[in-house]
Amino acid sequence: MPQTLVDRIWDAHRVATTPGGADLIAIDRVFLHERTGASALKRMAEMGRSVHDPARVFAVTDHIVDTRPGRTDATLMPGGQAFISETREACRAAGITLFDVDSPDQGIVHVISPELGIVLPGITLVAPDSHTCTQGAFGALAWGIGSSEAEHAMVTGTLRLPRPQTMRVSFDGALSPGVTAKDMALALIARHGAGGGAGFAVEFAGSAVRALDMEARMTLCNMATEFAAMTGIVAPDEAAFAWLAGRRYAPAAFDHPHWATLRSDDAATFDREIAIDASSIAPMVSWGTSPEQAIPVDGAVPQGPARAHDYIGLDAGHAIGGTPVDAAFIGSCTNSRLSDLRKAAALLRGKRIAPSIRKALVVPGSMAVKRAAEAEGLDKVFEAAGFEWRMSGCSLCFYAGGEGFAPGSRVISSTNRNFEGRQGPGIRTHIASPETVAASALAGAIADPRPLLARVAA
Template sequence: MRKWRLFLPEPTTLFDKLWNSHTVAALPGGGTLLAIDRVFLHERTGASALNSLAEAGRAVADPARVFAVTDHIVDTRPGRTDKTLMPGGQDFITETRAAAKAAGITLFDVNDPDQGIVHVISPELGIILPGCTLVAPDSHTCTQGAFGALAWGIGSSEAEHAMATGTLRLNKPKSMRVRFSGALAEGVTPKDMIMTLIARHGAAGGKGHAVEFAGQAVQALDMEGRMTLCNMATEFSAMSGFIAPDTKTLAYLEGRRYAPSGEDWDRATQNWRQLVSDTNAAFDTEIEIDASAISPMISWGTSPEHSVGISGAVPDNASERPLKYMALKPRQKLAGTPIDAAFIGSCTNSRLSDLRRASALLKGKTIASHVKAICVPGSSRVKRQAEAEGIDAIFREAGFEWRESGCSMCFYAGGESFDAGSRVISTTNRNFESRQGPGVKTHIASPETVVASALAGVIADPRALQDG
């Protein structure tokens, strides 16, 4: 008698589901041709990619799937125009405007009500959706993986290929799951979670991997917190970071400008609910972190891996070069170190929830008189919402400058910088040499830690304010 066996499909990771659903063809040599659903450009490289494509006699295959924004070079000072502090910066803006119009793609221009940092406005508008692939010539595109999507940064020539063909050639990375178990303590944020991961496992810890963030502490985060967590997957050297979509994801996206509606929404959500790693799915690498043991983090060196808890000290074995650049010594406590400036902004921590938490600590207080402090909302929409809630008034009354939206002093390429050699505490994602200006010493931290430090005039623990 013939015996029959029931063959069940192998458990599959979320990454494999995203990858497999976009595979167009397996290529000779082991590469894969992947379908690309969305392409986002910015004014620093957008005109170059679009003009190069046109010069080659190729058109954008589907202009409805390509978007551009002015965010990297545009000034954030009130009353801005096309003029910028960056020499030649105005040309980047005007050329991108002309190239976007010629290609027929959507541009969120300097004074468009939907303008903002690409990784902030894409979710706001529902351009990023669960299960889709999105690429942009910016390494922090992985931010958008928070929505259960596969999003990653590419080069300008790759952007041309994606626009012309709707595909890209990639070698498939390995899979990693980083599970944050337990619950975060009061005053500890998603920024502290990702900085802890990088400090413990190194800036190259995720190299060659696509990273799924999971666990109780991740599920407890709101969508903006999840974006902060995924934002710095690139600082971990991961190809991308992402989180399985859930009811919070759907609630955030429903009704957004580019999200499906009606019956299309119902069909889409049925598919999106399948975007989870199956029970017993195998990952190439797994990391477990107890979220309850995480404390507010602060960087001491010139890489995000050079970070410790706010009550910690520079390690004994710290490398000489970052110590020399940062003017610190082994075993030196970070708390109490004088600062010259404070910055709240960037695609890591410039969303409405970030500004709400920061303003709650600032309300009724004034920053130290010697500290130059700037707050740059992540989008024009965030700015309007914050102003409607009176958040801008709290920042101004406390001594912060309140700006228009954009990348601003996240990096020096925009033309504006902090004073040479100054020490800055910042919500940005990178702290390498001269990132925020010539000789500027950048300590990265959460918005809460930036506020506490701006008030004290020295690096300070935000939990002292919350306890008070």
Template sequence: MFAKIWDAHVTATTAAGADLVAIDRVFLHERTGASALKSMAASGRPVIDPARVFAVMDHIVDTRPGRGDQTLMQGGQGFITETRAAALAAGITLFDVTDADQGITHVVSPELGIVLPGCTLVAPDSHTCTQGALGALAWGIGSSEAEHAMATGVLRLMRPKTMRVTFTGTLPKGVTAKDMALTLLARHGAGGGAGHAVEFAGPAVEALDIEARMTLCNMATEFAAMAGFVAPDAKTYAYLAGRRYAPAAFDAPYWADLKTDDGAVFDAEIVIDASEIRPMVTWGTSPEHAVPVGAAVPQGPQRAHDYIGLEPGATMAGTPIDVAFIGSCTNARLSDLRRAADILRGRHIAPSIKTALVVPGSMAVKRAAEGEGLDKVFEAAGFEWRMSGCSLCFFAGGESFPAGSRTISSTNRNFEGRQGPGIRTHIASPEVVAASAVMGAITDPRDLMAEAAQ
């Protein structure tokens, strides 16, 4: 499948062996969008096809109700106003701060049908690979590469190797795509996919809904992969039907052939039995530092143990937490919020929890959740209900958690200081976050599911 997309987009090959790959979509955000567009304007280079370029305010905007251009980040308002001016001058589509379609790039693009099966899409954000869940080749780039793509319609790239990660069997109840990704990282390391484009396949992947596939592909960048993707199927085309930028029908031969042929050979293969996967949580400062919730902390880099404050042999379950966070491009879609709300319904967060937040992945997700009354479930449980954005997934919006907090988070990275100076982040599924918030300590959500079933 990778070869079919790549080869269909190669316009030329250089003497050094690099390919010039046609880029179908470019997505910008306010953290780097203004610099790319202003640099192009200063050099006299227009956007070659403005209809293929989109921008959104997501990285620096506040998520507090009633937010506008002003942010808690020092100088943040300038990023927003400059990106707005540059986007309007370039004639590209902008989803502004107060736009009904505002949201996180990798949530907005799929829900509007901007990303399509078989297309190439780039954005100055490492989690652009999320959109490979729709059968696209999507990857993160730098702002200078964004300039090149917007000015020329192509990027110069060396062809990556290919890898297939096959999940056999069936996921147990209460186990999610996030747990699949963390299991892959725990077993094969944060560098396991380096230099590869990774196709996720197998019956357990096929059984996932599209939003769960996005979660799996989102974590491909934590695996160091160039891109992660899933072959499109009937679920994919049903998901895209009727969306604003999607075609009326997917009946062209190109779409029908978007799958890996039987007998295709990959440079690397990994097979994981999904039935063995359990709810996962990270213990250290890399996404590969992950174990089942009920397991003990293994021996790892001493710096990771020192930062996270957990020694080898400590049991993850029962580790007290201070903050619960549900959000990010990994796990803040409507299905994520529904599953977390199911655990919280009729329950309340523990008195020891200092802060509990829900940040929907887009304003469309927020409206849909409110239409189902999920916001009321979260608020009744003690969570704060926010506007959409990337803020608090990473420390860039000027807002942080209380100093020294131990956080259970549905985000994708647990690096030192990722959610603020000295904040210790444990990443997990929305179910684990919700269950842990109720108990005040890291908890296997199946314990609460079983209790509710009685």
């Protein structure tokens, strides 16, 4: 029978079907972070259970670490140092590879896993983080889990879960200049709702997706969880294989004919299909308290839930462009890779952010990204423009009780969520692409990056 890509990977990993109808799925890789990893490993040890195959489990300190230069285990988050030290001890006891605070390989889990070749086409990979779906860009079935599920996966090498329905989202046509994978994701969620992908594993397809580079595909898959999907995935192709070749944990012999079969059959049937004309998408920016509350940067705020309007402080009919912002943030597992930093820096080069911007940060997604950006002089471009240049980590993508923006700040951010308080109590977040963040920082207000891009291109 013709199969979708998701079904093909699922069936290859199905160990058994339980009496209740759920499947027992073999798990190839588990990735932990310090916010939940230590507690999972400690509970296992207390119950006399060990990691079945430590070579398949990895951990990183990324969620709580300070991103200020010269950082140590000390954190601004109260009690954060204990999370880091306990994770270190638990990983050592379990024989798990840890990319620690001072490791040259440290970074956000969904950034370093592809960098190191830990994720591979056709594998299953789980982590206690909802944005694990990022790694579906390489044709892997990757999804977020809870701490107890992480324990089960580490002890047994399996997880029990129901088979998801399949959805194909096809973006066909060419993206206009200044439109990015972030805008594609926000356009999808705005049109079909933040719950539109619930119960589905989403395959992103179409000519516009195939034209994306690997880092852009990661951005697109990253936002699948904001669509409420179990995961997002892109069929691997030569771009994916070339990107992974030579990575530390990738196979030394890179001749895997099986990988070429990792695609949906032409006659495969999906439970739901969505088609979007890529040429219809403009740079997007969120206006409310959910990613589905997003509009083109040259649009006006629609009528939405009263609570969203009250929190964000914008009424229906308000032009989103020109809305003053107090702070700017470039980072997160969505948009902190080298290509993201290059695009933002290209707009900022030789310019200075508006005096009204009280705080502007760039947080690279990994120490490898940081080094590569510095080798190109991007750090100097950002600093000259008025941004702080940080070390890698999740930082202010979410508020952990440490560093924050000034109370009541309105922030233009390349992160993935604009929930109430996501970047701190009372902080009003507008999510957008790094290019839109850069343009807005220069203007001191939400701004369309396309005029700046046109001038840079000229």
